[in-house]
Amino acid sequence: xxxxVKRAKIIGTGSYVPDTIYTNEYLESFLDTNADWIFNTLGxxxxxxxxxxxxxxxxxxxxxxxxxxxxxxxxxxxxxIIVATATPDRxxxxxxxxxxxxxxxxxxxxxxxxAVCSGFLFAMSIATQxxxxxxxxNVLVIGADTFSKIIDWKRRDAVFFGDxxxxxxxxxxxxxxxxxxxxxxxxxxxxxxxxxxxxGSEMPCSLETxxxxxxxxxxNGREVFKTGIHVLPKAINxxxxxxxxxxxxxxxxxxxxxxxxxxKKTAEIIGLPFERVMTNxxxxxxxxxxxxxxxxxxxxxxxxxxxxxxxxxxAVGSGWTYGAAxxxxx
Ligand SMILES: CC(C)(COP(=O)(O)OP(=O)(O)OC[C@H]1O[C@@H](n2cnc3c(N)ncnc32)[C@H](O)[C@@H]1OP(=O)(O)O)[C@@H](O)C(=O)NCCC(=O)NCCS
Numbered sequence: 405x406x407x408x409v410k411r412a413k414i415i416g417t418g419s420y421v422p423d424t425i426y427t428n429e430y431l432e433s434f435l436d437t438n439a440d441w442i443f444n445t446l447g448x449x450x451x452x453x454x455x456x457x458x459x460x461x462x463x464x465x466x467x468x469x470x471x472x473x474x475x476x477x478x479x480x481x482x483x484x485i486i487v488a489t490a491t492p493d494r495x496x497x498x499x500x501x502x503x504x505x506x507x508x509x510x511x512x513x514x515x516x517x518x519a520v521c522s523g524f525l526f527a528m529s530i531a532t533q534x535x536x537x538x539x540x541x542n543v544l545v546i547g548a549d550t551f552s553k554i555i556d557w558k559r560r561d562a563v564f565f566g567d568x569x570x571x572x573x574x575x576x577x578x579x580x581x582x583x584x585x586x587x588x589x590x591x592x593x594x595x596x597x598x599x600x601x602x603x604g605s606e607m608p609c610s611l612e613t614x615x616x617x618x619x620x621x622x623x624n625g626r627e628v629f630k631t632g633i634h635v636l637p638k639a640i641n642x643x644x645x646x647x648x649x650x651x652x653x654x655x656x657x658x659x660x661x662x663x664x665x666x667x668k669k670t671a672e673i674i675g676l677p678f679e680r681v682m683t684n685x686x687x688x689x690x691x692x693x694x695x696x697x698x699x700x701x702x703x704x705x706x707x708x709x710x711x712x713x714x715x716x717x718x719a720v721g722s723g724w725t726y727g728a729a730x731x732x733x734x
Contacts, residue, residue, distance in 0.1 A: 412532035413582025413734050415542075416475025416573040417701040420466035421452040421566075421688060428563070437560045443686075447664025451566025451689035454550045459493040463569035464548035465506035467697070471544060471571035472507075474704075479509040482573070483540035486530055487516045488523025488547045488693040490722070491554055495604075503546065512544070520598065521660050521721025523547055523693035524570070525588065525729060528717075531574040532583045546571040547693035554600060556620035564623070564663070566689035570697025581734045585646040587639050587727050594724035597627040632666040632720045637673040639728035640718050647730050651675050653714055654730075656703060660719035661685040661695040670718070692721070709733050 427450045428439035442448050454463065464487055472479060485507075487500040494502075500514035519526040524547030531543035548569035555562045577583075600621050602613035613619055636659075644651060651674055659667055661683060671678045682699050691698060696717055703709055713733040720726040 411577050411579060411582070412535040412574050413577035414572045414731070415575045416471045416473070416477070417571065417697065417704050418467045418470025418472070418474055419568065419570040419698040419701040420463050420470065421568040421698070422454045422458060422463065424453045424455065425450050426453050431563055435557070435560050435562060437563050442563050445663070445665060446564065447683065447685045448563065448689045449686045452568055453552045454567040458550070460489050460491050460548050460550045460569070461493045461499050461502040461506060463550065463567065464489070464499065464546045464571070465503045467548065467569035467571040468503060468507055468544050468546050471573050475542070475573040475575070477542060477573060479507050480511050481542050482509045482512045482544045484531070484534060484543045485509060485512045485514040486527040486543065486545050488519065488527040488545070489516060489549055490518065490520040490523065490692055491549045491551060492516060499548070509544070519721060519723065519725040521662065521690070521692050521695070522719040522723070522725040522727055523721065524696045525717055525719045525727050526725065528572070528574065528729065529586050529588055535574055535576060541575060543574045544571060545574055547695070547697045549692035549694050551621065551692055554621045556617055556622070558617070559620070561621070561623045561625070564690050566691050568688050568691035568694040568698050570694050570699070570701050572697055572700065577734060581732050584730045584732055585643045586729045587642040587646070589635065589639060589726050591724045594627070594631060597624040597631070598722035628662065629666060631724055632662055633669045633673065635720055635724065635726040636666070636670040636718050636728070639726055640670070640674050640716065643716070643728045643730045649714060649730065654680060654716045655713040656709070657681045657716045657718065658696055658699050658703060659717070660721070661688070661690050661699070662720065
């Protein structure tokens with residue numbers, strides 16, 4: 405089904421990353437890995453790591469507050485807060501409720517969504533539906549993750565991730581500006597390729613799961629790579645055909661940041677010059693739900709964005725979940 409969305413645009417962005425930096429060289433000092441390999445293969449030099457007492461909501465509310473300021477609004481103007489995260493503060497309540505309390509944005513409804521690395525894109529699509537239907541005026545969408553808390557620091561998968569949060573305020577737009585198209589997909593057959601086996605209702609935490617380190621995140625890197633380079637071009641080509649835009653009309657691609665290899669291969673398959681693909685994985689690694697909004701905030705603050713620029717979002721994540729969206733910047 406074609407998913408053309410009208411009358412929603414981003415009016416403010418914000419981001420927040422913790423101060424502590426773990427370089428590749430530092431990881432090399434205690435993990436079976438190699439600093440040059442990480443940079444050459446994944447495009448990562450360093451990542452930010454949350455403090456012991458810093459939860460996902462702490463990153464999220466700071467990014468959210470900056471986005472509200474950037475939009476020229478106050479916390480009381482926010483009708484809905486959606487937090488996309490795979491590393492919630494607690495299983496209950498939602499991180500969005502904790503963020504609402506930290507922001508003191510008590511006029512807002514608040515809930516989380518779970519689509520891991522595609523989370524921000526999925527949350528954005530929900531925001532645009534509420535705006536398009538006229539139910540809410542201003543929606544704060546936050547992508548925030550602290551993978552450092554669920555990484556097994558004894559496995560070399562740890563090198564991929566960093567902590568960070570990004571946010572956007574979505575509001576009304578005229579027809580033919582803002583969000584032009586979405587395509588979202590899920591495929592639960594991929595559920596074991598990027599997962600945290602224990603700690604939920606399927607395998608509650610026990611001494612045995614702790615001893616077997618099953619409460620930590622695990623990834624099948626080869627499957628992620630194979631899937632990523634297949635599904636990202638598929639989703640992107642669908643939103644291009646939905647909008648009638650050609651790939652050379654894309655001014656900026658603002659993608660999730662899995663690895664430089666996946667992004668280069670995707671750009672090559674769709675025929676987009678890599679200079680138009682935005683990356684910040686060198687400084688922040690993969691911040692999961694945070695990647696796209698942090699990158700968008702950096703792009704906006706860099707003053708490179710002009711009215712009517714066409715931006716392509718694309719993401720792939722655990723589930724599998726994946727998708728793409730196109731916006732005309734206003
Ligand atoms: C991780 C990845 C590079 C591994 O490559 P692969 O060919 O599938 O798997 P292999 O295990 O055979 O590894 C290839 C080489 O990389 C090395 N390697 C893999 N992971 C490594 C790590 N973390 N640190 C250092 N070296 C590593 C292996 O030792 C091997 O070296 P060799 O050729 O000298 O034996 C690749 O699968 C990938 O990029 N996956 C995408 C993962 C991703 O994007 N995750 C983000 C989730 S959204």
